[in-house]
Structures are given as C-alpha cells and as structure tokens.
Amino acid sequence: MPGGWFGSEFNDYFRVSLRSQQGGGSAAEANSMNGLGLGQFDYGSGTTGWRELTLPVDKTGDTIQVDLGVANVADDLFDSQVVVDFVEEVRDQIQPSLTWNNTAGGMDLRYTVDNGDLKQAATIDVYWANGPGHANRLGTPVFSHSVPAGTTAGQHGPIRIAGNLLADNPAGVTHLVAVASPSRVGALADVQVAFGANANATAVSAATIDIVKDSLRAAGQRTVTITSTARTPADQARAMFQNLTNAANPVSVNVANQLALYAAPGDAVVNTFVQQTQGMTRAQILANAATIRAAMEQEINNQGPQNVSRHCADPAVVNVADLGAGAFNATNGPLFVNAIRPRVTRFLDERATNNCYHIEITQ
Known part of the structure; x- marks a missing residue:
C-alpha cells in the first residue's frame, strides 16, 4: 500500500517465475513498490492492475512450474500479497507462410487460422533470418500485419509485401521468416x-x-x-564465336546482331570472323572453330581487350x-x-x- 510510503525504504517486492519441463522455456517478472512507480497503484485499494506473464509450452503436453515470492521490506507491517487470479492455456491459432510474387514483385504473406475463429488479436512479423526458425531472426521486423480477434477460421491472404521493403538486408541472411509466435513460423529461402x-x-x-x-x-x-x-581474350573470343554461331538464327543474322552490339574495336573482331568463315556452312565453321577463334583472339589483343568488351x-x-x-x-x-x-x-x-x-x- 504505497500511500505515504512510496519512495521510502519500505520497498516491498514480488517475484514470479514460470518454467516449462518439456519445452525448456522460462519467463519471469520481479519488481518492487518503488520500481513499479506510484502510477501503477490504485490509491484507494493499494493494489496494482493485473499483470500477465506468458510462457510458450510443448504442444504435445507439458509440466509447468510456477514459483511465487513476496516480501515485506524494513518492517513486518502492512503485509504485501501476490494474487494469482487465473491460469489459462491459450492455443496458437495462426500459421503464417511466405511466397515470392513473380507477378507483382516482392512477397506474399498468407496465414491460416485453425481451431475455430481467432480468440485473441495477434500480429505476424516478418524478419530477415540466418535460418528457418524463430531463433534465427535478425534485427527488427521488415513488415508487420495485425490479425484482429474474431478472424474466421481458414486461410487468409495474400497480403503483399512490396519489394522496396526487402533491400539492404543484414549480413548472413539465408531466409525470411514470418512469425506469429515462437512455435508458429513460416520460412522462405532468400533469393x-x-x-x-x-x-x-x-x-x-x-x-x-x-x-x-x-x-x-x-x-x-x-x-x-x-x-x-x-573474360580473358581467349574467353572473349569464345563468347563472341558462340554468339556468332547461335543456331537460333542464320549466321548472317548473328553477324548483323553482333555488329549492332559492339563498337568499332568489337566490330573488327566480328569482321575477322566473317573473313575467316567466308563461303563456309555452319557445320564447316564449327569444324574449324579452333582456327577461327585463334584469329579472333589475336584481333582482340590487337584492338586492346578492354576496348573490345568491358568483360575484359x-x-x-x-x-x-x-x-x-x-x-x-x-x-x-x-x-x-x-x-x-x-x-x-x-x-x-x-x-x-x-x-x-x-x-x-x-x-
């Protein structure tokens, strides 16, 4: 009861801890009268509002240990109390998923509400991650979506996540994860x-x-x-020869395409190909590939490799x-x-x- 005693040495305190035997998780809260602040108390009754502590548990069944403590400090008067009013098991109801959207760009978030209509409002957060699990999250969410209580059971979405939100990722990213709770995670491999x-x-x-x-x-x-x-000059000659002998077009069309693509130094290499293959069929050109490519490589060196192609x-x-x-x-x-x-x-x-x-x- 802080009235008249708040801020003094009579700083009564409490502690509550939860532990999960199968799930291996834990949660705790501890505080004191002065630590909570006067605004947390109702002056007439001396009580605080209800405080909630939540612990994820093993969905196949679990044993939970609850430890409570409360203490008077500096006197044995005006005993403080901790009241446990209600313990509830709340089932996770939202399962999110992510997919790339190769039509509109970015990603699509979908989610399924199971076990009836949604009992409690929830938020789905999307994170960069260095793996597919909840523990792999990196930094703060890149996107959040609120799901109101009462959302009907079944599938919902897609909710589009714009591509411009997915730049400048932190180092080590391998996935993006959509998190509804520690046990309900949808993972998507990064590009x-x-x-x-x-x-x-x-x-x-x-x-x-x-x-x-x-x-x-x-x-x-x-x-x-x-x-x-x-590319090395030899590799540049290989690439140009490959494009000039592309089977999808007549050789003459390939020559015209390559002349349109390159500047004068590159055109000189294309013209070397033309000179070397004069009167040949495609089959004959391929049969003499080594000789033709050697002449093209020599011309690349004559022109200066970087002048022929920036690949060099x-x-x-x-x-x-x-x-x-x-x-x-x-x-x-x-x-x-x-x-x-x-x-x-x-x-x-x-x-x-x-x-x-x-x-x-x-x-």
Missing part, C-alpha cells in the same frame, strides 16, 4: 544468385551480388544465373556481368530492370542478341 559454367564467381564482388539480390526481391524472382563475368576490364575496377534473362517472365522482367538500372553504372538489354541483361558496376 539466390547462381553462376554458369563460363562465369568466374571470384570476379563479382559482394556489393554487386547485394545489388542483384535486392533487385530480385523487388521482382519477386527466386533466382538468376550470372552467365558471364570477367579489371574486375577490381569494374564488375561486368551478364544475367540470364530467361529466368524472368514478361511481368517481373521489367520490375527487375526498373530496380537494378538506377543502381548500376551501365545497363544493356541484350535479350534479343545474347538472352541476357548486361550490367557494369564501378567498384
């Missing part, structure tokens, strides 16, 4: 950047990968493959990468382009000639 057989992963910086991943999330696109990165630039100065455009659909491809274009030094849409998006990022 992934893969490397093709002719791509050198060591030539692409972590900062470049972050930009690509942010743009994938904006597009709701689960994965993309980097098909080409920094020093990756410590500029990262150059081709991203396989076939991973995207007609809807989320533009979302990806709109997200990545402002963040790169140079962007080229090479879908018509090389089926890729070409990016350059100064380091």
Whole structure:
C-alpha cells in the first residue's frame, strides 16, 4: 500500500517465475513498490492492475512450474500479497507462410487460422533470418500485419509485401521468416544468385551480388544465373564465336546482331570472323572453330581487350556481368530492370542478341 510510503525504504517486492519441463522455456517478472512507480497503484485499494506473464509450452503436453515470492521490506507491517487470479492455456491459432510474387514483385504473406475463429488479436512479423526458425531472426521486423480477434477460421491472404521493403538486408541472411509466435513460423529461402559454367564467381564482388539480390526481391524472382563475368581474350573470343554461331538464327543474322552490339574495336573482331568463315556452312565453321577463334583472339589483343568488351576490364575496377534473362517472365522482367538500372553504372538489354541483361558496376 504505497500511500505515504512510496519512495521510502519500505520497498516491498514480488517475484514470479514460470518454467516449462518439456519445452525448456522460462519467463519471469520481479519488481518492487518503488520500481513499479506510484502510477501503477490504485490509491484507494493499494493494489496494482493485473499483470500477465506468458510462457510458450510443448504442444504435445507439458509440466509447468510456477514459483511465487513476496516480501515485506524494513518492517513486518502492512503485509504485501501476490494474487494469482487465473491460469489459462491459450492455443496458437495462426500459421503464417511466405511466397515470392513473380507477378507483382516482392512477397506474399498468407496465414491460416485453425481451431475455430481467432480468440485473441495477434500480429505476424516478418524478419530477415540466418535460418528457418524463430531463433534465427535478425534485427527488427521488415513488415508487420495485425490479425484482429474474431478472424474466421481458414486461410487468409495474400497480403503483399512490396519489394522496396526487402533491400539492404543484414549480413548472413539465408531466409525470411514470418512469425506469429515462437512455435508458429513460416520460412522462405532468400533469393539466390547462381553462376554458369563460363562465369568466374571470384570476379563479382559482394556489393554487386547485394545489388542483384535486392533487385530480385523487388521482382519477386527466386533466382538468376550470372552467365558471364570477367573474360580473358581467349574467353572473349569464345563468347563472341558462340554468339556468332547461335543456331537460333542464320549466321548472317548473328553477324548483323553482333555488329549492332559492339563498337568499332568489337566490330573488327566480328569482321575477322566473317573473313575467316567466308563461303563456309555452319557445320564447316564449327569444324574449324579452333582456327577461327585463334584469329579472333589475336584481333582482340590487337584492338586492346578492354576496348573490345568491358568483360575484359579489371574486375577490381569494374564488375561486368551478364544475367540470364530467361529466368524472368514478361511481368517481373521489367520490375527487375526498373530496380537494378538506377543502381548500376551501365545497363544493356541484350535479350534479343545474347538472352541476357548486361550490367557494369564501378567498384
């Protein structure tokens, strides 16, 4: 009863602790008259309002130990009390899930209410995570959704999480998790950047990968493959030869496409291919690939490799990468382009000639 005694040495206190035998969890609260503050007490009765302490338990059954303590301090008068009014088992009713939205971009949050209509209002929080569980959460929620009491049993959603909320992730992220409670978690693997057989992963910086991943999330696109990165002159000759002999088009069409793509130094290499293959069929060109590519490589060195293609630039100065455009659909491809274009030094849409998006990022 704090009236007249609050702030004095007669600072009575209480403690309450809960422990779960099977679940292994614990929860506790302890405080004193002075620690609670005068505003927590009703002056007429000397009591506080009800305080709630909650403990997650094993859903298959559990044993809970409750320890209570209360003490007078500095005298044996005006005994303090702790009253346990009601102990209730509340079943988690919300199971969330996450999916990438490759139509509108970002993610979709869905949830199921089970065991009847929702008895208590709840919040679903979405976190970055370094694994699929509740304990793997990193930082604060990137998105929250309130579910009011009375929400009907069954499936609900989708609730869209815009792609612009999913940038600038902390280090170590492997998943995003939607959390309704410690035991009700929906996990989604983060977007992934893969490397093709002719791509050198060591030539692409972590900062470049972050930009690509942010743009994938904006597009709701689960994965993309980097098909080409920094190249040696020999590798540049291989790539150009491959494009010039693309079986989807006549060789003459491929030549026209490549001449439209490159500047004068690159055109000189394309023209070397034309000279070397004069009068040959596609089969004959492929049969003489080694000789033709050697001549093209020599011309690349003559022109200066970096003048022919930025793929031949020093990756410590500029990262150059081709991203396989076939991973995207007609809807989320533009979302990806709109997200990545402002963040790169140079962007080229090479879908018509090389089926890729070409990016350059100064380091």
